[in-house]
Amino acid sequence: MWSLIKTILWVLPPLFVVATVALFFWFKRDVIERERSLSHEIAELRAAPVETYDFGLDTFDQAVNVLRQSGPTEAADALRAMLRAHPESARASDAMHLLGQINLDKLFSKSPPEPATRISVRPGDSLNRIASRENTSLHYLMRANAITRPESLQPGQQLQVLPLDFRLLIDLSGLRAILMDEAAFVASFPIESVRRPPGAALPFSSSITGKFAVRSGRRVLLTSPEYHHAEKWIEIGRDWAIRSSPTDNEPTTGFGIFLSPANADDLMVLLRIGNPVEIRP
Numbered sequence: 001m002w003s004l005i006k007t008i009l010w011v012l013p014p015l016f017v018v019a020t021v022a023l024f025f026w027f028k029r030d031v032i033e034r035e036r037s038l039s040h041e042i043a044e045l046r047a048a049p050v051e052t053y054d055f056g057l058d059t060f061d062q063a064v065n066v067l068r069q070s071g072p073t074e075a076a077d078a079l080r081a082m083l084r085a086h087p088e089s090a091r092a093s094d095a096m097h098l099l100g101q102i103n104l105d106k107l108f109s110k111s112p113p114e115p116a117t118r119i120s121v122r123p124g125d126s127l128n129r130i131a132s133r134e135n136t137s138l139h140y141l142m143r144a145n146a147i148t149r150p151e152s153l154q155p156g157q158q159l160q161v162l163p164l165d166f167r168l169l170i171d172l173s174g175l176r177a178i179l180m181d182e183a184a185f186v187a188s189f190p191i192e193s194v195r196r197p198p199g200a201a202l203p204f205s206s207s208i209t210g211k212f213a214v215r216s217g218r219r220v221l222l223t224s225p226e227y228h229h230a231e232k233w234i235e236i237g238r239d240w241a242i243r244s245s246p247t248d249n250e251p252t253t254g255f256g257i258f259l260s261p262a263n264a265d266d267l268m269v270l271l272r273i274g275n276p277v278e279i280r281p
Helices: 002-045 056-068 072-085 092-107 125-134 138-144 259-271
Strands: 115-119 158-161 168-172 176-181 184-189 192-193 205-213 218-220 231-236 240-244 256-259 274-281
Touching: 002 274, 056 092, 072 092, 125 138, 138 158, 138 256, 138 259, 176 259, 184 259, 205 240, 231 259, 240 259
Parallel strands: 168 274, 240 256
Antiparallel strands: 115 158, 168 176, 176 184, 192 256, 205 218, 205 231, 205 274, 231 240
16 A cells, blocks of 8 residues: 555656646647737737728719719719718719819809899990909800800890809819819819929919910900910919910920810809919918
């Protein structure tokens, strides 16, 4: 009996040591190492960029379907809602472009939104006098009323007029000129290039100080057959100007904010002298 006890006492310590070592390695492998691995995975997940779904993609597609099925008025409401809800969407610029086209089509239509009205030409009126009185532009009066010969104006003739109380925000980093009606978006015009006047500080606030067209180094009247092909200038203060990009592969000369000829034409119509302008870097 005593020999059995001695044998057990002799065997138990090594078994205890072996069991302790085994328990240690199990605890290290299955608890400590697993916890470290899990912590590392959690840290990697936290550091990884979170991919979020762009809900603006679906909303823009829905607005396009509304345009096809219901018309521009309902589509414009859907696009405004999309831009309010998802201003950072990848389709935000497309939404602004489409909304701008809808707004411009409405402004140039035969039934533009308020505050457009119809007036009767008074005796002694000229288009310039009407434009000044109604806070609009000669360009708008001729375009909206399909007038080609201003001298043919007759007393009692009905004209569509629209007060042009817009303001223009020029975002040089985003390369776009944004037409605003108070705080409401009207249209966005892509800027093709910028030649900044030397020493011009930004941001810069001023107003429209002049509008004219130039062809072959001389000014061209709005009624001239050359006007359509002339370069358009919209002066902002003393140093800046919005200009139409040269056609016929002519080199760009001088300073200015260059737009496509079609977009420069639209701004010539919708801006009048005195409209506020802000240029941001």
